[in-house]
Amino acid sequence: MRQEFSSETQKMKTAALIATVNSALEYGEEGLKLAVQILITESGQTKLILYDLLWQKLDTQGRQKLRQYLLDTEK
Structure with missing residues (x-):
């Protein structure tokens, strides 16, 4: 039961992050950052x-x- 809850929570978090990233991309360079x-x-x-x-x-x-952003953040 606990593992199912954790899995469902992770799915919800991922869905929220996908929505956030999609929205961010509407704001050009700053959204990409x-x-x-x-x-x-x-x-x-x-x-x-x-x-x-x-x-x-x-x-x-x-x-x-x-x-480039990913390379810069790894430094």
Whole structure:
């Protein structure tokens, strides 16, 4: 029962983060920065889902910025 609750909670959190990232992307460069900050604070499956979402939503220039932001945050 506890594991089911934890799994359901994680699904809800991931759904909320997806919605937040989608909304953030409506605000250009600043929204992308926020989306990247959300991405780098997550881990595991949630991080992969968010990265994939960003990658799909961004054009070539946005993808280059995403790569650069991720490289900059790793330093």
